[in-house]
Amino acid sequence: MLNYIIRRLVSLIPVLIGVSILAFSLMHLVPGDPARSILGEKATEAQLEALREELNLNDPYIVQYGRFMGQIAQGDLGNSITSKEAVIVEIGSRLPATLELTLFAMGIAVLVGVLAGVIAAVKQYSWFDNISMSGALFGVSMPIFWLGLMMIWLFAVELNWLPPSGRLSNDIELQTITNLYLLDSILTLNGEAFVNAFRHLLMPGIALATIPMAIIARMTRSSMLEVMKQDYIRTANAKGLASRLVVFQHALKNAALPVLTVIGLQFGFLLGGAVLTETIFSWPGVGRYVMDAILSRDYPVVQSTILIVAVIFVLVNLITDLLYTLFDPRIKLD
Amino acid sequence: MAEQLPILEVDNLHTHFFTKSGVVKAVDGVSFSVKPGETLGIVGESGSGKSITAMSVMKLVPSPPGRIVDGDVRFNGDSLLPKTEKEMRKIRGKDISMIFQDPMTSLNPVFSVEKQMLETILTHEDMNKHQARKRAVELLDLVGIPDAKKRLKNYPHEFSGGMRQRVMIAMALACNPKVLIADEPTTALDVTIQAQILALLKRLQKELGMAIIMITHDLGVVAEVCDRVMVMYGGKPVEFASVKELFDGPKHPYTWGLLSSIPQIHNRKERLEAIQGLPPDLRHLPEGCSFAPRCTHVKDSCLHIDPALLEDDTDHFVRCLLYEEEEKVIQP
Numbered sequence: 001m002l003n004y005i006i007r008r009l010v011s012l013i014p015v016l017i018g019v020s021i022l023a024f025s026l027m028h029l030v031p032g033d034p035a036r037s038i039l040g041e042k043a044t045e046a047q048l049e050a051l052r053e054e055l056n057l058n059d060p061y062i063v064q065y066g067r068f069m070g071q072i073a074q075g076d077l078g079n080s081i082t083s084k085e086a087v088i089v090e091i092g093s094r095l096p097a098t099l100e101l102t103l104f105a106m107g108i109a110v111l112v113g114v115l116a117g118v119i120a121a122v123k124q125y126s127w128f129d130n131i132s133m134s135g136a137l138f139g140v141s142m143p144i145f146w147l148g149l150m151m152i153w154l155f156a157v158e159l160n161w162l163p164p165s166g167r168l169s170n171d172i173e174l175q176t177i178t179n180l181y182l183l184d185s186i187l188t189l190n191g192e193a194f195v196n197a198f199r200h201l202l203m204p205g206i207a208l209a210t211i212p213m214a215i216i217a218r219m220t221r222s223s224m225l226e227v228m229k230q231d232y233i234r235t236a237n238a239k240g241l242a243s244r245l246v247v248f249q250h251a252l253k254n255a256a257l258p259v260l261t262v263i264g265l266q267f268g269f270l271l272g273g274a275v276l277t278e279t280i281f282s283w284p285g286v287g288r289y290v291m292d293a294i295l296s297r298d299y300p301v302v303q304s305t306i307l308i309v310a311v312i313f314v315l316v317n318l319i320t321d322l323l324y325t326l327f328d329p330r331i332k333l334d
Numbered sequence: 335m336a337e338q339l340p341i342l343e344v345d346n347l348h349t350h351f352f353t354k355s356g357v358v359k360a361v362d363g364v365s366f367s368v369k370p371g372e373t374l375g376i377v378g379e380s381g382s383g384k385s386i387t388a389m390s391v392m393k394l395v396p397s398p399p400g401r402i403v404d405g406d407v408r409f410n411g412d413s414l415l416p417k418t419e420k421e422m423r424k425i426r427g428k429d430i431s432m433i434f435q436d437p438m439t440s441l442n443p444v445f446s447v448e449k450q451m452l453e454t455i456l457t458h459e460d461m462n463k464h465q466a467r468k469r470a471v472e473l474l475d476l477v478g479i480p481d482a483k484k485r486l487k488n489y490p491h492e493f494s495g496g497m498r499q500r501v502m503i504a505m506a507l508a509c510n511p512k513v514l515i516a517d518e519p520t521t522a523l524d525v526t527i528q529a530q531i532l533a534l535l536k537r538l539q540k541e542l543g544m545a546i547i548m549i550t551h552d553l554g555v556v557a558e559v560c561d562r563v564m565v566m567y568g569g570k571p572v573e574f575a576s577v578k579e580l581f582d583g584p585k586h587p588y589t590w591g592l593l594s595s596i597p598q599i600h601n602r603k604e605r606l607e608a609i610q611g612l613p614p615d616l617r618h619l620p621e622g623c624s625f626a627p628r629c630t631h632v633k634d635s636c637l638h639i640d641p642a643l644l645e646d647d648t649d650h651f652v653r654c655l656l657y658e659e660e661e662k663v664i665q666p
Binding site for chain 1: 392394419422423424425426427428431432434436439440441442443444445446453454457458489491502505
C-alpha cells in the first residue's frame with residue numbers, strides 16, 4: 001500500500017510538468033498584455049515597454065517558462081504581477097474558503113445524490129423514480145450562474161431568508177484556526193458563528209452541488225439496478241434479512257465503486273466550477289482570485305493556481321483509488 | 335415415516351408473469367408435499383418452471399411482473415400466501431432455506447464469510463455475537479471446511495467453487511431449517527466436487543432430519559439422493575413417482591426421452607439420443623398437451639386435449655393421453 005502511494009506521488013511529477021506547459025502556453029497564447037492592464041489605457045508606449053522589461057515579459061517564452069519552472073522547483077510560486085504579493089501567500093489565504101465550499105457542496109451532492117439514486121432504483125418506475133430522475137436531468141442541464149442568480153433573487157432579495165454573498169457577516173467574531181469557518185466555529189464552540197457561516201454556505205453550496213448531485217444520483221441508480229439483479233441479493237433475501245440491510249449493505253456496497261469514481265471526478269470538476277459560483281456569490285476563494293488574475297493577465301497567479309488545482313485533482317483521484325480497496329476486498333493495489 | 339405429516343405442501347400452485355408480450359404461465363398447477371427427512375426431486379429442462387416453483391414457495395418471485403395467481407403453499411399446515419413480507423422474512427433462512435446453482439455469484443463478494451454467516455444467525459436466533467461466531471465455526475466444521483475458525487475471516491473469492499458451495503450450505507443450515515430447497519446445487523461444480531456436495535447433503539439430512547427439495551436437470555443427481563421425483567414440463571408436472579418407480583417404469587414420453595438422453599457407459603452408440611424440438615413458449619402454449627409437438631407417440635387427440643394428471647395404484651402419477659382410458663382421473 002505504501003509503495004503504491006509513493007509510486008503514485010512520483011507519477012505526479014510528469015503530470016505537473018505537462019500541466020505547467022499547458023497552463024504556460026495557454027496564458028501566453030491568449031491575447032492581452034499584463035503591462036497594459038496594470039498601467040491602464042492612458043499609459044504611453046515607453047511606460048509599457050519599461051514595465052514589460054521589468055517583469056521580464058520580453059524574454060523568449062522558453063526562458064520565461066524555464067524561470068517559472070526553476071522557481072517552482074524551489075517551492076516558490078513567484079509574485080503576483082498586480083499586487084506584488086507572494087502568490088503562495090495569496091492562494092494560501094483563499095484556498096480554505098474554496099475547499100470549504102467544495103467540501104460542503106460535495107457533501108450535499110453525495111448525501112442527496114446517493115440517497116435519491118438508491119430509492120429510485122429500489123422503486124424503479126415509481127413516481128419518486130420519475131420525478132427524481134427528471135430532476136436530475138434538469139440539474140445536469142442547469143447553468144450554475146443562472147441557478148445562482150435565481151437563488152439570490154428568490155432567497156436573498158425577495159424572501160430575505162439567506163445572505164446573498166460572503167462567508168461571514170461583519171458583526172460576527174470568529175477565531176480562525178483552519179480557516180474552514182464551519183470547522184473553526186465547532187472547534188471554538190461558537191454556535192452563533194456556525195449558524196452564520198452555515199447560512200452563508202447554503203446557497204453557493206447548493207448551486208455548486210446541483211450538477212454533481214444529479215450525476216451521482218443517476219450513476220447510483222443505474223449501478224444499484226445492476227446490483228439488485230445479482231444472485232447474492234437473492235441469497236440475502238432468501239436468508240430473511242430485513243430489506244433495509246439488503247439494500248443499504250448488500251447492494252449499496254457493491255454498487256459503490258462506479259459511484260465513487262464519479263464522486264472523485266466530480267470533485268475535480270467542483271474545484272473548477274467554484275470559479276463561477278464564487279464570482280456570483282462573492283465568495284472570497286481561489287476561484288474569484290484566479291478569475292481576476294485571468295482578466296488582468298496575471299501570469300504567475302494563473303499558472304500557479306492551475307498547478308495547485310492539478311495537484312489537488314491528482315490527490316483526490318489517489319484517495320479515490322485507495323478507497324476502492326475499502327469497498328471491494330478483491331481489489332489489491334500492489 | 336409413512337404416518338408422518340408433510341412439513342411442506344404445495345397445492346395447485348399457479349405462478350404467472352404478466353409481461354408486455356403476454357402472460358407467461360411459468361408454474362401452472364403444481365402440487366406436491368414433502369415430509370421431514372424426505373428428499374423430493376424436481377426435474378425438467380430450463381424454463382420448465384422448477385426454479386419459479388421454488389421461488390414461489392419462498393415468496394421471492396419478483397413482483398411485478400410475477401404473481402402467484404392461484405393455489406396454496408402450506409408450511410407445517412400454515413398457509414404462507416396470506417403472510418406479509420415481514421412475516422415471510424422470519425420464515426426465510428430459518429424454517430425454509432435455500433441454496434443456489436452458482437456458488438461463485440451467490441455469495442456477496444464484498445463481505446467476509448463471517449459477516450454473511452453471522453447476519454443470518456443474528457437475524458433469526460437469540461444469540462450474541464460471540465455465540466453466533468461459535469455457531470458459525472461449528473457449521474463450517476460440519477460442512478467440512480478445514481481450519482474453519484481461520485477461514486471464517488476470508489472473503490468468498492478466497493474459496494474455491496466447491497468450498498463456496500459448502501459455505502452456502504453452512505449458511506443455509508445456520509438456523510436448523512425444516513426444509514432446504516437446493517436449486518441445482520451441483521450444476522456449476524466439477525464432477526468430483528458434485529459427488530462430494532451430494533454426499534454432504536445426504537449426510538446432513540440424516541443428521542439434521544430436514545426435508546430437501548432438490549431441483550435439478552440431472553437425473554443422475556435424482557437417482558443418487560431423491561426419494562420421490564416430480565418431472566416438470568412447460569410449467570406442469572408430467573410425471574410424479576418414487577425414484578425406483580420412475581427409473582424402473584417411466585411412463586411419460588418426456589421422461590423416456592430424458593432417460594434415454596443420459597449417456598450409458600456400456601452403450602457404445604455413436605450419438606446420444608436427444609428429444610427433438612425446443613421447450614414450448616410459455617406465452618403461447620399449444621392447445622392440447624404441451625409436449626405433443628415433440629412427442630414421438632403423439633396421437634390426433636393429443637393436439638386438442640390437455641391431459642389430466644392420472645394416478646395408478648402405486649402412487650405413480652402421469653399426465654398423458656396414452657393412459658387416459660385405463661386409469662382414473664384425479665385432477666381436472
